[in-house]
Amino acid sequence: MPAALPDLPPGPLRSSPGEDLQAKIHLMQGRRTREHSFPVLPVLKGVLPGGLRPGAVYSLQGSMSLAMALLAGPSQQGAWCGVVGLPDFGIEAAAGFGIALERLVLVPDPGERWMQALAALADVLPVVLSRAPARTAPAEAARLGARLRERGSVLLVAGHWPQSEAILRVSSHEWEGLGKGHGHLARQELLLEVALRGASRSAVVDLSGTIPEDASAYRIGA
Amino acid sequence: MVAWFPDWPLVAARLADELPAGVPAAVISQGRVAACSAEARAEGVVRGLRLREAQTRCTSLAVCPADPLRDAREFEPVLASLEERSPGVEVLRPGLCATRVRGAARYYGSEESAAGAVLDAADSLGIEARVGIADSVFAAVQAARSTTESVALLVLPPSTSRDFLAPFPVEALEQPKLASLLKRLGIHTLGDFTRLPLSDVRARFGDAGALAHAMAGGEDPKTVVPRVPPRKLDRQVDFEPGLDRIDQIAFQLRAPAGEFIAALQDAGLVCTELKVALLDDSGARSERLWGHPRHFTANDVVDRVRWQLQPRSADPSGGFGAGGITSAIIRVELIPGRVESITGHGQALFGEGAEEKIHHGLSRLQSMLGQEAVLVPAVSGGRVLNERRLLTPWGDPVPREAAVQAARPWPGSIPDPQPATVFASPVPVLLLDADGETVRTDQRGTLVAPPAWFCPDAGNESNAPRRPVAEWTGPWPLRQRWWDEGRRRHAERFQIVDGDGDAWLLLLTGDRWWAEARYD
Numbered sequence: 089m090p091a092a093l094p095d096l097p098p099g100p101l102r103s104s105p106g107e108d109l110q111a112k113i114h115l116m117q118g119r120r121t122r123e124h125s126f127p128v129l130p131v132l133k134g135v136l137p138g139g140l141r142p143g144a145v146y147s148l149q150g151s152m153s154l155a156m157a158l159l160a161g162p163s164q165q166g167a168w169c170g171v172v173g174l175p176d177f178g179i180e181a182a183a184g185f186g187i188a189l190e191r192l193v194l195v196p197d198p199g200e201r202w203m204q205a206l207a208a209l210a211d212v213l214p215v216v217l218s219r220a221p222a223r224t225a226p227a228e229a230a231r232l233g234a235r236l237r238e239r240g241s242v243l244l245v246a247g248h249w250p251q252s253e254a255i256l257r258v259s260s261h262e263w264e265g266l267g268k269g270h271g272h273l274a275r276q277e278l279l280l281e282v283a284l285r286g287a288s289r290s291a292v293v294d295l296s297g298t299i300p301e302d303a304s305a306y307r308i309g310a
Numbered sequence: 311m312v313a314w315f316p317d318w319p320l321v322a323a324r325l326a327d328e329l330p331a332g333v334p335a336a337v338i339s340q341g342r343v344a345a346c347s348a349e350a351r352a353e354g355v356v357r358g359l360r361l362r363e364a365q366t367r368c369t370s371l372a373v374c375p376a377d378p379l380r381d382a383r384e385f386e387p388v389l390a391s392l393e394e395r396s397p398g399v400e401v402l403r404p405g406l407c408a409t410r411v412r413g414a415a416r417y418y419g420s421e422e423s424a425a426g427a428v429l430d431a432a433d434s435l436g437i438e439a440r441v442g443i444a445d446s447v448f449a450a451v452q453a454a455r456s457t458t459e460s461v462a463l464l465v466l467p468p469s470t471s472r473d474f475l476a477p478f479p480v481e482a483l484e485q486p487k488l489a490s491l492l493k494r495l496g497i498h499t500l501g502d503f504t505r506l507p508l509s510d511v512r513a514r515f516g517d518a519g520a521l522a523h524a525m526a527g528g529e530d531p532k533t534v535v536p537r538v539p540p541r542k543l544d545r546q547v548d549f550e551p552g553l554d555r556i557d558q559i560a561f562q563l564r565a566p567a568g569e570f571i572a573a574l575q576d577a578g579l580v581c582t583e584l585k586v587a588l589l590d591d592s593g594a595r596s597e598r599l600w601g602h603p604r605h606f607t608a609n610d611v612v613d614r615v616r617w618q619l620q621p622r623s624a625d626p627s628g629g630f631g632a633g634g635i636t637s638a639i640i641r642v643e644l645i646p647g648r649v650e651s652i653t654g655h656g657q658a659l660f661g662e663g664a665e666e667k668i669h670h671g672l673s674r675l676q677s678m679l680g681q682e683a684v685l686v687p688a689v690s691g692g693r694v695l696n697e698r699r700l701l702t703p704w705g706d707p708v709p710r711e712a713a714v715q716a717a718r719p720w721p722g723s724i725p726d727p728q729p730a731t732v733f734a735s736p737v738p739v740l741l742l743d744a745d746g747e748t749v750r751t752d753q754r755g756t757l758v759a760p761p762a763w764f765c766p767d768a769g770n771e772s773n774a775p776r777r778p779v780a781e782w783t784g785p786w787p788l789r790q791r792w793w794d795e796g797r798r799r800h801a802e803r804f805q806i807v808d809g810d811g812d813a814w815l816l817l818l819t820g821d822r823w824w825a826e827a828r829y830d
Binding site for chain 1: 667668670671672674675678679683684685686687688689695698699701704725726727728729730731732733734757760781782783784805806807811812813827828829830
């Protein structure tokens with residue numbers, strides 16, 4: 089666990105005029121205006137500058153560590169997190185990313201009632217991570233999306249999701265610390281392809297190991 | 311009137327099925343015999359003997375540790391039975407209780423028949439009892455203790471207690487310090503002690519001494535303070551004929567569960583721990599203790615019964631956990647395991663905010679998917695990664711030893727960072743050397759040939775897609791508990807990065823390879 093966390097700025101992180109306009113539209117439609125974004129860890133600021141938008145679905149492809157790093161931001165701010173359908177979720181790694189285990193709820197095997205479980209959990213928990221079901225009907229996804237927007241919860245899906253706010257795909261990851269017969273895995277670097285509302289770009293995220301000089305006490309993935 | 315149940319710790323252990331009946335048996339407290347059966351006594355076992363000595367004298371001695379809670383718990387039905395015959399019982403300690411004889415004697419006609427009623431009560435429960443009646447509680451205890459198996463009753467006529475107590479040794483006062491001092495002063499019996507003037511005794515031994523003096527003289531100032539019989543809070547629901555469908559049982563339980571909770575509330579209590587006992591018509595009994603993060607409501611009670619009836623995958627205790635209901639349920643007992651004052655659990659005027667909402671939502675999910683579907687994680691101790699992940703159902707308390715275990719050093723654990731995917735059950739894989747042979751270690755645990763190829767899917771060996779091993783490290787030996795059949799482990803650990811850039815934690819047991827975790 090990080091010893092001391094730098095205070096993340098609370099409240100909305102949005103700045104672009106488009107989003108302001110959207111907020112105004114929401115206000116005029118009578119929707120609640122409590123749409124504060126959930127913060128993300130500083131290493132992911134470059135990837136998701138606006139944080140995690142309430143009511144949105146983020147599709148994460150290819151990395152559980154990335155999912156954990158995304159959960160860690162809200163969890164450190166006191167949000168409860170849920171994990172659905174991932175029996176292999178490594179809780180020690182989660183704790184290493186800074187996820188508060190006492191505010192984490194796991195539903196490893198929802199069985200047939202995947203959607204109901206997901207919806208019930210998203211009703212009460214602000215951030216939910218789930219594996220993508222084998223088959224998602226677009227109508228079902230739309231219904232869940234509406235429910236998420238209503239509740240202001242964030243859904244992170246490990247896998248493909250039909251209507252997602254952003255797709256974070258790991259195109260390659262690189263490990264450091266291991267040699268031919270010596271050393272141990274120490275540091276992970278992800279090359280991400282980010283598709284955020286149509287615009288696509290790539291980013292490099294260092295998820296573990298060495299402590300960056302400037303962000304003094306930050307240590308992720310340990 | 312004092313009723314004494316000889317060797318109560320032993321009788322209680324037998325009632326609780328912790329000791330077999332009819333064989334030499336003893337209850338051990340702090341390495342010494344605290345109580346022993348008649349069979350053991352015949353073999354020469356006596357109270358206060360060291361366990362080792364007792365086992366030398368009687369090799370077939372069955373023993374169990376002393377448990378004051380068990381003694382008290384098993385005494386409860388005996389007390390209830392005694393209270394039916396003569397109310398106003400005071401428990402001096404489990405196995406010894408006192409009653410004022412006056413009322414009972416008037417009701418039954420004489421003191422002897424009152425004592426007879428008590429002996430009858432014990433007899434109906436199959437327990438040996440002795441009764442002593444005297445002027446004071448202390449004298450009555452001594453009278454009950456000096457009865458024999460054949461004559462289980464001793465009645466001391468009024469104002470003869472002093473003479474009766476006179477020959478008893480001073481140890482009978484159960485004040486070891488005072489007794490030892492008195493003996494050094496040359497006072498060996500209670501008679502000698504009572505002959506000392508009261509003022510001198512008070513001057514030399516203080517109030518405690520004066521009290522002992524009064525007790526020795528049969529003028530015990532202590533009166534019988536009858537206990538208030540505890541209110542009956544548990545609830546029993548019988549089904550006639552038995553029901554074998556969960557929804558039927560749940561429906562039938564709805565009203566009784568509400569009454570159960572209402573009765574608790576009337577008593578100003580809430581239940582935070584509930585014991586549910588189910589009895590089916592084949593005589594099998596399943597008991598389980600359920601915790602609750604707040605306190606039980608009627609719906610929660612019905613849920614717990616339902617969960618207990620539902621088939622569960624991993625049920626260590628057997629019962630009818632494994633296959634759901636096998637025969638019709640004829641009785642459900644709801645027993646409050648722990649109750650707390652309602653004042654500590656009041657609901658705030660404006661609700662309790664977010665946490666309560668979460669609790670409601672998760673409880674609803676639990677009643678939908680089953681209790682063990684919604685889990686709370688905690689880090690526990692262990693060398694194997696999956697053992698370190700402790701999952702507790704929502705609402706159950708996290709076992710306290712988890713934190714203790716996690717804090718231990720666990721040499722041989724994996725250096726940080728920890729893998730993000732820890733397989734709940736290890737996945738079979740293949741690790742091959744340059745010649746296509748499975749990588750092995752020799753007897754000393756050193757590698758025979760370095761790994762070159764890795765198959766993450768070992769299901770079909772012949773044409774499984776191979777990936778080259780880019781980087782690797784190992785073997786890291788994992789040896790634990792060679793003496794423990796269940797948790798013994800003899801394995802080698804490897805970290806590899808394959809050609810696709812995936813990093814794995816592999817485990818070699820014997821000549822088989824498993825993926826324990828993936829770094830992704």
